Amino acid sequence: MSDPLSPRAIRLQSELRNASPQGFADRLIEFMQEKGGSCYDEAVTQLEHGLQAAWMARQAGASASLVVAGLLHDLGHLLLDEFEGATDFLSNDLLHERIAASFLDAYMPQEALDAIRLHVPAKRYLCSVDPSYLEHLSPASRRSFALQGGVMSECERQRMETEPFLDSALQLRRWDDLAKVAGKPVPALQAYHADLMKVRLLA
Template structure:
């Protein structure tokens, strides 16, 4: 993991500059608008730096692959949560990486434990749910609940579901730079045993 927060900030800026304006699935917002709305919701909910950064970057995997925006319409699951978690693990620890890795599992979990949840999903989210494995089995529910990061993943899932408002006015990426730096420093300290 790089300890240089300037490097991760540069990479995040680059990815959003290159692909942030791409469509967010079939939703009425761009990838960057979705990310900023999710981070805004995390911040107003009082999330710490790590979870707010996870909210900001939870879908960065969509910006890292070369699949078309409408890949789910063709039956392709881009496994963006895994791609994002792997990419983020270069700079951040579990407090950022694990909620991102688990946010798709959180959707599957909620569909399994709350039948009304699936009905509240947007149509594009219902389509991706089918590609991602549908509602969890009982064994998968138990495994998800045993993760120390399941509560953070569920919180992130809620912000993810809400962050689709084409009329929302939220702060830009610069507002989150201090939190990205804090989460990066915290993760580097964890690796050195300083926390």
């Protein structure tokens, strides 16, 4: 099977391998800057979406791990170049949450990795325990919800509740669902350089 990562993502992978914490932060910021200009949904770009989620985490006083998870939770879409040539890139589920968590596995603490890996199941979980949650999702998120498996079964819910960082994943998901405001002014990528270095050192 061919590598699902784009050629640019494979280059990033090799750049990160021997990078210092400073280099790690620099390379990820470069990548986000370069690839984040594509549409995330009807209202914001991929980069705007990540910056809004990270800013909500920062304003809530979240840990560096959770702030960085906010910034990078959809990195998988960019690593896969899912949006390339498609305006409806969410119409296939390529498991971007697992792609990103596995890509970052050696470089971040478990809280950040789990929050990223679980941000899609977290939507399914929240809609299962609170049916009104679905009504507040954006049209794109409602479309992908069905594709991602819809409401969780009792068994899936119980398994989710054994996750040690469940609360972090649910919190990230709530920010994710709010991080879709057209034109919202938020700090730029460089504002997260220190947090990226910090999580790299905590890995």
